[in-house]
Amino acid sequence: MFNPLQVIAGLFPVIRWLVDLWNGWSTQFLVLFSLTLQFVLLFLAGVRRHKDGGKRIFIIWLAYQLADYTTTYALGNLAAVSALHGHQLVALWAPFLLLHLGGPDNIAAYELEDNKLWARSTLTVAAQALGAGYVLYKNKNISSGGTFFWLAAVFMAVVGLVKSCEKILALRRANLSIIRDSMKTETSAKCTFFLEVEDDAPPRGGFNEDGRNRARVEEFVKKRAHALFHFCKSAMVDSSVDDNPPLLDSFRDHGISYRWKLIETELSLMYDILYTKAAVVHTLPGYCIRAASSLAVAASLLLFRFSNKAGYSRVDVAITYTLLGGALLLETTLLLTALLSTWTFAFLCTTRWSRLRHAMLCSGRWDKLRRVVVSLHRLAYATGIAVCLRLSRKWQGTMGQYSMLDKCTRWRTGSPPPLSGVWAWAVLGLLGPRSAWSVEVPGKVKDRVLNHISSIARGNDINTLGLIRKNWGEKALKPYESIAEVARLGAEIQEAIVVWHIATDILLAKLGKLTVRIEQQDVLDLDVGAIKAISQFMMFLLVKRPAMLPGLAQVKLYQRTEETLAKEWGDAAAADKLAPTLKPPASWIHSVCTMFMEQLRCGGPNSDPRLQRREKLAKWLYEHMPELDEHGKSSRVRFGIQLARRLYEREKTEKDSLQIVLALWTDILVFTANRCSRESHAKQLSRGGELTTLIWLMTEHRHRHEESG
Structure with a gap:
């Protein structure tokens, strides 16, 4: 027993x-x-x-x-x-x-x-x-x-x-x-003079990063990012600088792709300053410390090798050799990484040691060394090693997505089951994120953002502090008074995001375009893909990155809105017989099984079943939900429905509703990036960066260029 x-x-x-x-x-x-x-x-x-x-x-x-x-x-x-x-x-x-x-x-x-x-x-x-x-x-x-x-x-x-x-x-x-305090006395790296004349021309093949050209493109952009980095750093800590780098005048010379790559690289350098030892490594004492530490560790290894080890445990001796060898490998790697970095180029441009600068830059020795490094990078990209070693400073190039209609239609009962503890962990771990995912930033979004930034810069819509003067949506809706009357931009930008997010999905559903996938859009649906990407990205920031939005976090705002949408989806499911009439816990088990089967069939957030459910809910809201409840009050969902109806009626005659919505979302996106706190931008750099941080720095560059011009 x-x-x-x-x-x-x-x-x-x-x-x-x-x-x-x-x-x-x-x-x-x-x-x-x-x-x-x-x-x-x-x-x-x-x-x-x-x-x-x-x-x-x-x-x-x-x-x-x-x-x-x-x-x-x-x-x-x-x-x-x-x-x-x-x-x-x-x-x-x-x-x-x-x-x-x-x-x-x-x-x-x-x-x-x-x-x-x-x-x-x-x-x-x-x-x-x-x-x-x-x-x-x-x-x-x-x-x-x-x-x-x-x-x-x-x-x-x-x-x-x-x-x-x-x-x-x-x-x-x-x-x-x-x-911020050091910016008052710190001098920028005077890199412009030392950029070779032949290197001023873009790499062959332009800024296309395919094949062997990728290493040359990155090298071209890195040097110019260092030349502009003093301006980027002052913008991040909200400190004014008097000098405008000469390269800022040619910011628009190499096209859209160059500008985005330059901004990405500048923010990558800012990451180095905030989260690595770059600020102390790339100085004369820093280089000396790395050289001396490598020599000291090598000397310690030799001294231990020739010391008397009689009476010591063999295991302890082996561990000591391992520690010495590991330390030597670490210190040598750090020394070579520091010396071969483009940060060394910026240091040589700024150093007061004129002989050192002349010996390395004016003589061309540094350029010869960098050509070897670029050749090694080109080989690494060709063999795929660069991906494993993360040699590139390129931003991930994605934007988060969150759909309120998608979340509220995943549980067919209209509300999620009250799971907790190990059961909640098991279900969520098995089915993955419920309504959050990411997509590559569409090219249409980048084009519209740059055009909008240029428009507000030329129109003197940015004050001397670099802040956008007009409130969110005002510039986009100024020519459309009938839409502005029901726009519900709200006192807080979070309310505007919720209302316009719902209105956008309802409008696209009525136009038969809600099921258009962002990653599979054709030429005719570029605007639709950009609208969906920005709308869902702004909701992603509201729910998952509230610190990246100006003002206070509005958790109750979207929670109550999702409760309303979930209730409406329950009514729609009951009316359309989308789910059998089961009572808990049978209905919850049915929902979990349905979600599990969708996941097995590669049913991601843009799968046909989930897109179709979003479309059904959007059409139900448009056709069945009144703009006022029984008490004569209107919620954010009803505001969104009212706005969608006005936009849909306009589309029948003017055929410009999609352009209005895209202009509005672009305005909100740029405004959010501009008004987000600098500290929030800095914090997000340690988590892969965010699209709004790139847009903010792009606006700063464009504004400074207009001021200097």
């Missing part, structure tokens, strides 16, 4: 064995784990500039959080066990943990708030340095390793302390308030 007590008693020896194993080898495991975390961050941290969410982002977050905790815990273990017989060698590991605390150069802060906590990080580094010093002091009488042993320990301790202090300095300099 099964006896649980016997099973538990039988596990005691296994548990005791595991405890003894941990007590004997915990320090060895921790230092190797700390080294592993450094390599994970080195090779994966660059993903954050391109992507928001996913497994790799979770791994980066976990590695970043565990790095400091592992170092602290490991130093505590070292202080406790370093003097044990047979483990004297572990005293050398304390400086390695201090080096790991400094972290790789491509990640200093995970969130923007980490930069504000640089003072707290200073105390952490001080405590860790004292802990490492205590470990070395505690083992000062152990002399079996000879003089070489202690020289190696001193070299590693100095390198670790310097790199840890450098990280604190990087966090401090990346604080937005510190950057």
